[in-house]
Structures are given as structure tokens and as C-alpha cells.
Amino acid sequence: MKDDRNPCQSGPLRVAVLGAGEVGKSALTVRYLTKRFIGEYRSDTDMLYKCVLQVDGTPQPVEIMDTSASCDESSDAHLQWAEAFVVVYSVTDKESYRWAASTIEELTNRRSSACVLMLGNKSDLGHLREVEEVEARSLALTHAARFSEVSTAESCTPVAEVLDNFLKEVKSQRNGSNNQNGGSPKLRKISVTKMLGSLIGRSSPPPTPMTHLIILDKEERSKLQPAMRRLCRPCLRPAHSLPCSPHTAV
Numbered sequence: 001m002k003d004d005r006n007p008c009q010s011g012p013l014r015v016a017v018l019g020a021g022e023v024g025k026s027a028l029t030v031r032y033l034t035k036r037f038i039g040e041y042r043s044d045t046d047m048l049y050k051c052v053l054q055v056d057g058t059p060q061p062v063e064i065m066d067t068s069a070s071c072d073e074s075s076d077a078h079l080q081w082a083e084a085f086v087v088v089y090s091v092t093d094k095e096s097y098r099w100a101a102s103t104i105e106e107l108t109n110r111r112s113s114a115c116v117l118m119l120g121n122k123s124d125l126g127h128l129r130e131v132e133e134v135e136a137r138s139l140a141l142t143h144a145a146r147f148s149e150v151s152t153a154e155s156c157t158p159v160a161e162v163l164d165n166f167l168k169e170v171k172s173q174r175n176g177s178n179n180q181n182g183g184s185p186k187l188r189k190i191s192v193t194k195m196l197g198s199l200i201g202r203s204s205p206p207p208t209p210m211t212h213l214i215i216l217d218k219e220e221r222s223k224l225q226p227a228m229r230r231l232c233r234p235c236l237r238p239a240h241s242l243p244c245s246p247h248t249a250v
């Protein structure tokens with residue numbers, strides 16, 4: 001059944017990062033939010049990042065779901081939760097590309113109004129390439145999805161540019177939809193008690209540049225109701241432990 005509803009006409013922009021295993025979804029998300037590259041992550045849980053980013057010149061609450069489950073495990077929940085999707089594959093793994101292609105097709109059928117970015121990761125490993133850029137770009141064009149190739153490991157700048165532009169487009173589409181409905185776009189106020197910190201802007205970050213990370217277990221993932229576990233971004237230490245000076249969990 002086709003589901004075109006937009007669950008987030010107000011409040012934070014909600015983006016789900018989808019992809020097969022080991023394509024670099026977590027590395028991509030953390031690289032974007034912290035500019036750091038970390039090669040190994042736990043892959044059995046969803047990670048929900050809540051932050052405030054500078055989108056099109058103004059602070060914008062954003063929620064990014066770094067998904068771990070395969071499409072057949074919890075796609076319904078993810079598809080209904082998010083208003084935009086980043087579908088990641090590895091240019092060195094043809095099977096991950098097939099997974100991405102199948103997901104892009106599903107999004108076309110079920111969430112045709114959603115913004116979709118098809119992202120080929122590990123572009124620095126050209127000698128191991130199994131997916132040609134022209135093939136992936138053609139597929140994305142067929143499904144009216146945005147497309148780009150990046151190397152999460154190589155540099156944070158291209159990753160930031162691609163995702164910044166994508167979020168700008170997501171916000172623009174939402175505002176356009178709101179205006180067509182006679183409403184005015186409004187930002188939901190977020191209490192500091194519900195967030196560990198924020199990422200206000202890349203050129204002038206706030207004094208405590210921290211992101212609220214929520215870990216979802218299998219049961220919680222199916223409901224997409226966050227279990228409140230707070231971690232300090234620089235070292236991912238649980239908030240109930242000693243604070244990591246100068247960062248303090250709230």
C-alpha cells in the first residue's frame with residue numbers, strides 16, 4: 001500500500017540513513033556530525049542522533065536515525081518515521097548496491113513525496129570498485145533521487161557539503177508544503193533537558209558541541225520510541241559516569 005504521508009510537517013527534520021551492512025552508515029553519520037572518522041562500530045542497534053544544525057542560514061533541529069536493521073526487519077517503522085532518506089551503498093560491493101537499488105524502488109512506491117539521497121561510499125577505493133558511478137547515477141535519476149559519491153574515510157568536507165545541501169533541500173520542501181497548506185513553518189522549541197547539546201554552526205560552534213545519542217534495541221526499534229541513554233559525543237561515555245571535562249551531560 002502506498003504511504004505518502006509526511007509525518008514531520010513541524011519540528012525536527014527526520015532523516016533515516018539506510019543501507020546494507022558494512023557500507024559505512026555509522027561512519028558517515030559520525031563524520032558529518034563530528035568531523036571525526038571512526039572505522040568500527042557496533043552494528044546490532046539503531047542510533048538516533050538529536051542535534052541542531054545550521055540549515056539554510058538558520059538553526060534547525062535535526063534527528064538522524066543510523067539504522068542497523070535490514071529492510072525486511074523494520075522498514076515499515078523507518079519509512080513512517082522519517083521524512084527524508086539517505087540510502088548508502090559501497091562502490092566496492094555490488095550486493096550493497098543491489099540492496100540500495102531495491103530500497104530506492106520501495107521508497108518510490110511507498111514514499112514518493114520524500115526526499116531521497118543515494119550515496120555511494122568508499123569512492124577512494126577505486127581499485128576495488130564494483131559499481132560504476134554512471135550506473136548508480138542513472139538509477140537515481142530514474143527514481144528522481146539525488147545522487148553523490150563520497151569517501152567518508154578520506155575527507156569530511158565533501159560529506160558535509162553533500163549532507164548540508166540535502167538537508168537544505170529537505171527543509172525547503174517541507175516549508176513549501178507548509179506554505180501551500182496556508183501555514184507558516186515553525187521550529188519546535190527543544191529543552192536542554194532533552195538534549196545533551198547542539199551543533200549550531202560549522203563556522204562558530206557552541207561552547208559545548210554535543211549531540212544527544214539514543215540507542216534503540218530490537219524491541220524499541222520496532223516502535224521507534226527512544227530508550228533514554230545519554231552519551232558524551234567526544235568519547236561516547238555514558239552520562240551517568242564521570243563527566244568528560246569540559247563536556248558535561250545535562
